[in-house]
Amino acid sequence: MSTDTAVGPPSREVRQTHRVVIRFAGDSGDGMQLTGDRFTSEAAAFGNDLATLPNFPAEIRAPAGTLPGVSSFQLHFADYDILTPGDRPDVLVAMNPAALKANIKDLPHGGMLIVNTDEFTKRNLAKVGYESNPLEDDSLEPYTTHHVAMATLTRGALEPTGMSKKDAERAKNMFALGLLSWMYHRGTEGTEQFLREKFAKKPELAEANILAFRAGWNYGETTESFAVTYEVAPARLAEGTYRQITGNLALAYGVVAAGQQSKLPVFLGTYPITPASDVLHELSKHKGMGVTTFQAEDEIAGIGAALGASFGGALGVTSTSGPGVALKSETIGLAVALELPLLILDVQRGGPSTGLPTKTEQADLLQAMYGRNGEAPVPIIAPQSPADCFDAALDAVRMALTYRTPVFLLSDGAIANGSEPWAIPDVADLPDLTTTFATEPNAPDGSGEFWPYLRDADTLARPWAIPGTAGLEHRIGGLEKADGRGTISYDPDNHDRMVRLRQAKIEGIEVPDLTVDDPDGDADVLVIGWGSSFGPIGAACRRVRAAGMSVAQAHLRHLNPMPSNLGDVLRSYRRVVVPEMNLGQLSMLLRAKFLVDAHSYTKVAGLPFQAEELAGVLTDAVKGDLPA
Amino acid sequence: MTAVELGQPSFGGGLDLVPTTDETQKAKDYTSDQEVRWCPGCGDYAVLASVRSFLPELGLKRENIVFVSGIGCSSRFPYYLDTYGMHSIHGRAPTIATGLAVTRPDLSVWVVTGDGDALSIGGNHLIHALRRNMNITILLFNNRIYGLTKGQYSPTSEVGKVTKSTPMGSVDAPFNPVSLALGAEATFVGRALDSDRKGLTEVLRQAAAHRGASLVEIFQDCPIFNDGSFDVLRKGDEVAERLIPLVDGEPIRFGNEGEYGVVRSASGGLEVARIADVGEDAVVTHRAGEEDPTQSFALSRLSDQDLTHTVTGIFRKVDRPTYDDGARGQVTAATEQAQQRGDNLQALLSGKDTWAVLPEPENEQ
Numbered sequence A: 001m002s003t004d005t006a007v008g009p010p011s012r013e014v015r016q017t018h019r020v021v022i023r024f025a026g027d028s029g030d031g032m033q034l035t036g037d038r039f040t041s042e043a044a045a046f047g048n049d050l051a052t053l054p055n056f057p058a059e060i061r062a063p064a065g066t067l068p069g070v071s072s073f074q075l076h077f078a079d080y081d082i083l084t085p086g087d088r089p090d091v092l093v094a095m096n097p098a099a100l101k102a103n104i105k106d107l108p109h110g111g112m113l114i115v116n117t118d119e120f121t122k123r124n125l126a127k128v129g130y131e132s133n134p135l136e137d138d139s140l141e142p143y144t145t146h147h148v149a150m151a152t153l154t155r156g157a158l159e160p161t162g163m164s165k166k167d168a169e170r171a172k173n174m175f176a177l178g179l180l181s182w183m184y185h186r187g188t189e190g191t192e193q194f195l196r197e198k199f200a201k202k203p204e205l206a207e208a209n210i211l212a213f214r215a216g217w218n219y220g221e222t223t224e225s226f227a228v229t230y231e232v233a234p235a236r237l238a239e240g241t242y243r244q245i246t247g248n249l250a251l252a253y254g255v256v257a258a259g260q261q262s263k264l265p266v267f268l269g270t271y272p273i274t275p276a277s278d279v280l281h282e283l284s285k286h287k288g289m290g291v292t293t294f295q296a297e298d299e300i301a302g303i304g305a306a307l308g309a310s311f312g313g314a315l316g317v318t319s320t321s322g323p324g325v326a327l328k329s330e331t332i333g334l335a336v337a338l339e340l341p342l343l344i345l346d347v348q349r350g351g352p353s354t355g356l357p358t359k360t361e362q363a364d365l366l367q368a369m370y371g372r373n374g375e376a377p378v379p380i381i382a383p384q385s386p387a388d389c390f391d392a393a394l395d396a397v398r399m400a401l402t403y404r405t406p407v408f409l410l411s412d413g414a415i416a417n418g419s420e421p422w423a424i425p426d427v428a429d430l431p432d433l434t435t436t437f438a439t440e441p442n443a444p445d446g447s448g449e450f451w452p453y454l455r456d457a458d459t460l461a462r463p464w465a466i467p468g469t470a471g472l473e474h475r476i477g478g479l480e481k482a483d484g485r486g487t488i489s490y491d492p493d494n495h496d497r498m499v500r501l502r503q504a505k506i507e508g509i510e511v512p513d514l515t516v517d518d519p520d521g522d523a524d525v526l527v528i529g530w531g532s533s534f535g536p537i538g539a540a541c542r543r544v545r546a547a548g549m550s551v552a553q554a555h556l557r558h559l560n561p562m563p564s565n566l567g568d569v570l571r572s573y574r575r576v577v578v579p580e581m582n583l584g585q586l587s588m589l590l591r592a593k594f595l596v597d598a599h600s601y602t603k604v605a606g607l608p609f610q611a612e613e614l615a616g617v618l619t620d621a622v623k624g625d626l627p628a
Numbered sequence B: 001m002t003a004v005e006l007g008q009p010s011f012g013g014g015l016d017l018v019p020t021t022d023e024t025q026k027a028k029d030y031t032s033d034q035e036v037r038w039c040p041g042c043g044d045y046a047v048l049a050s051v052r053s054f055l056p057e058l059g060l061k062r063e064n065i066v067f068v069s070g071i072g073c074s075s076r077f078p079y080y081l082d083t084y085g086m087h088s089i090h091g092r093a094p095t096i097a098t099g100l101a102v103t104r105p106d107l108s109v110w111v112v113t114g115d116g117d118a119l120s121i122g123g124n125h126l127i128h129a130l131r132r133n134m135n136i137t138i139l140l141f142n143n144r145i146y147g148l149t150k151g152q153y154s155p156t157s158e159v160g161k162v163t164k165s166t167p168m169g170s171v172d173a174p175f176n177p178v179s180l181a182l183g184a185e186a187t188f189v190g191r192a193l194d195s196d197r198k199g200l201t202e203v204l205r206q207a208a209a210h211r212g213a214s215l216v217e218i219f220q221d222c223p224i225f226n227d228g229s230f231d232v233l234r235k236g237d238e239v240a241e242r243l244i245p246l247v248d249g250e251p252i253r254f255g256n257e258g259e260y261g262v263v264r265s266a267s268g269g270l271e272v273a274r275i276a277d278v279g280e281d282a283v284v285t286h287r288a289g290e291e292d293p294t295q296s297f298a299l300s301r302l303s304d305q306d307l308t309h310t311v312t313g314i315f316r317k318v319d320r321p322t323y324d325d326g327a328r329g330q331v332t333a334a335t336e337q338a339q340q341r342g343d344n345l346q347a348l349l350s351g352k353d354t355w356a357v358l359p360e361p362e363n364e365q
Ligand SMILES: Cc1ncc(C[n+]2csc(CCOP(=O)(O)OP(=O)(O)O)c2C)c(N)n1
Pocket: B071, B072, B073, B074, B075, B090, B113, B114, B115, B116, B117, B118, B141, B143, B145, B146, B147, B148, B149, B154
C-alpha cells in the first residue's frame, strides 16, 4: 500500500492531525456498515490505532429513507493508542435526510459535514419531517458543509458499464469511501482488491464498485471544493504484528484456540440471536479445526447438547444473549450440579425482554451471578475490548476445565461489533489447557469403586470420567449427591456441606490480583468498571489527568470470584465511582461484599458511555462535588 | 465455503460404531447397587427387568452405553442400570443425548422419558430429535399421568379424566404419541406394553439396531395415580379383540381365532372388520419399511385412545441419513481438507490483512 502517492494539488493544504472520528450514516440499504468496515481496514493497514462503533437498527430493512432505517458506522483512528470509538464525529457523511436528521446533533459546531444532495428531495425531506430543505436554509451554518451529488456522480462514472441507473446508484457508498480515502491519504489498492474478492463471482459488480470508488477519489482530487486534506500518521503501538478484529470474531477465535490448546473437540450448541449469532457463523467455518456447531431448536436445546457433549468429553460451548440466558438458566443449574466444564458466551444487549436487540448494555451481570434457583455459583469473566475477547475466552475455558464448572463470559453489543487492532499472539505463547480424564477407580476405602464426587484437594474439582471408560460407569444428575460417592443423598448435613463445597470451589478459583492505574500515585478517587466501559472510562481518566487532577482506574475482568485484593483496593480510596450501563449492578455487589460507599453512575441508553460525560463525573468526584 | 460431498448415505446398524465385547454378560451385570424405589406394582419394574435382561444380548461394552433421562418417576431409570447415566432436567434429555450422540459415535445412547417429560415440557425437543433422526433410542413411558408430582393429568390423559388438577374432569385433548412421532418424521416408531416382556424385547431389539432416532412408546401402569389404566389390554376376554400386534410383511389379523382384520375404510383410512364379512384378501399387509407413513399413521389411530383397538409392535422402520452421521461427515471432510491445505491455528489467527509495528527506533542497533 502506498502512502505518499495520495497528495492533492500543490496548492492544497495537507494538515497533520493526531486523531479523527468519522461517522458514515445512511439508510440501512446504503451499505454503511461495509463502507465503515472498509475504511477501518484501510486505517488498520496503514497502522493507525482505531476503534469502531457500528450502530444499526433491529429491522433488517426498515422503510427506506425513514429515521428508524438509519444505519451508521463510527470510526476513530489515530496516531497514538486510543480507547474508544470517539464521543462525537469530526466528520459526518450523511447519505440522506434521515441520516442527517438522526446524526447532526452529534456533530460539534465547526465539524465537517458531507451530504449526498441527491436524496434531498421534497418527498424524502417530508418523510423525516423536514419542513424546509436544510441544505438550503441556514440550519447547517455552524458546520463546514460539502454538498456532493453522490448518486449522480456515481451514475455518471458507471455510465460506460451500461448498468441501469438504479443499479449504478447502489455503488454510491463506494463513492463516499473513495472521497474519504482521498481526503485522509489512504491508498486505493487494498479496497480495490477487497472488492475484486468480494465480488469474485460477479466481476461486473466488482468493476462497478471500483469505478465508483475511484470516482469518489478523483472527485476529491480534481474539484476545488476540498481545500484541505489530512494526514494521520501510523500509531506507535507496542511492537508486534497486528490485525483488525471485532469482538465476536475474537471470541470465536478464542474458542477455536481453546479447543486446540486443550486438545479437546469443540461442540457449540446454540440458537441464533443478535448480537451473538456471528459467533455461530464464524465457528461453523472451522470444522476443519475440530469444531462442531449445532443450531438447535431453541436455547435450551443448544445448551443441553453442549452439556451432553461435555459429559462425553468435549469442550461444550453455548453462545447467546440475555433472553437466551433466561432460557438456559435451568440447564446452567444442572451443569453446576453435575460439575462439568461448559462455556456460556453471553453477548449482552438492551433489555428487558426483547429490548434493544442491536444496542449495547451490561445489565446481565446479576442474571449471570444469581439468575438460577438454589445456590448455584458460576464464575464470570468479562472482556474489556473487542480484541480482549480472545484472551477472555481462553481464560474462561481454563476455569471451566480446571474447576469442572460452567463459566459465564459476558461480552456486549459494543464489543461484539466494534473492532480494534489486535496484536496477533504467537500460538507458542498460548496457555496449555490440557486436562485429564479419570481412568481408574478412586474410592479412598479401597473398594475399587469409582466416586465421581471425590474432589481434588487443591481445586475442589471432581474427576471427569467420560463414557467409554471401563470400570468408571456412574450415574449423575440434578438431585443432590453424597459428598464423594456421588450417589443420591437427601441427608440434610450432606446438602449443607455440598452447597458450601460448590461455593468454596468457585470462590477458590485462581484469578489475578486487580491492578490499579494511578500514574500520579496520589489519587483519592478510584473509578472502577467492568466489561466494555473500559475504553470510555480510560479515556475519561486521561482527560481528567490532562486537566491536572489525579484519578485512579481499575477494571474488573473477573466478576466471580473477584480478585482477592479488591477489598483492600476499594478501601484505600476516599471515593469509589462505578460507571455502568445498567442501574448499578456491580456497585450493588461491591457495596454488599465490601461495605464501601461506592458511587454508582449509570446510563442505559443502548450506546457506550462518552468519555466527555464520564470525565465530568470524575471531575466532580475529585472536587468532592458528587452527591453522597 | 462450498458444500462437501460426504458419500452419504451409508446406512448401517444403530450400534455399528459401538465397541463390542466377547465376555458374556448377564442382567446382573447391568444392575447397579442403587436400591430401586418405585412404588410396589409400578409398571416401571417390568420395563427395567426387560431392559436389564435385554442389554446383554447386544454384546456391547457396558461402558459404551449411556442412559439419559429427564424428570419423573420413569426418569429415575438410569440410576438402576450399571452403565453411564445422566438424570437431567425435566423434558431436556433428548438435547443432552443429542450432544452426546453427535460427539461420540462410539456410544449407544438411550433416552428414558415419561409422557409429561417427553410430550409436555419436552415436546419441542422430542419432535426435533425425531426429525433430525439422531442416532438415539427413546423409551417413552406412557402412564397417562404425572406420577412424580402425584397425579395430575398429562398430555396423554383421556378427556374427562378426573385427577388432582382436574376435579371436574379434564377438558384437554390428548396426544397420540405414535401419531405424533410419525408426524415428526420419525424413522422408527414402536409400541409395547410394560408387562409384555417378549413384545417389548422385540421392539427394543429392533430399535437398538436401527440407525437413527427410534421412539418406543411403552404403556406403563401407575398403580398409585392411574391404576389399571391398561388392564383391558392385559386380562379378560376382550384382550384378543383389542390388541393388534403387528408383524412386518404379514396381513394384520387379530382376535382369539384371528377372526378380525384391518382393512381399508371407505374414507381412505383403515378400520377393523370381520374377515368373514370382507374376505381374506381385503386385509392389509403391514409394511414397516414403507416410505409413505400414511398406513402406519392410520394404524396408530385405529380407535380413539380408549384402547378399543390398540396396535403394538413396530409401526415404521425406514432408513434416512442421521444428523449425527452427517455432522461428523462434514467435520471429517473439513479436517481432511484442512490437513491437505496445512491449515493451522497460527494462520487462522493471523488472517490475511496484517501490519507490523517495528521496535522503537531507539531500541534498534
Ligand atoms: C422445570 C420443572 N417443572 C416441573 C417439574 C415437576 N415435575 C417433575 S416430574 C413431572 C411430571 C412427570 O410426569 P411424567 O413425565 O409423565 O413422568 P412419570 O412420573 O409419570 O413417570 C413434573 C411436572 C420439574 N421437576 N421441573
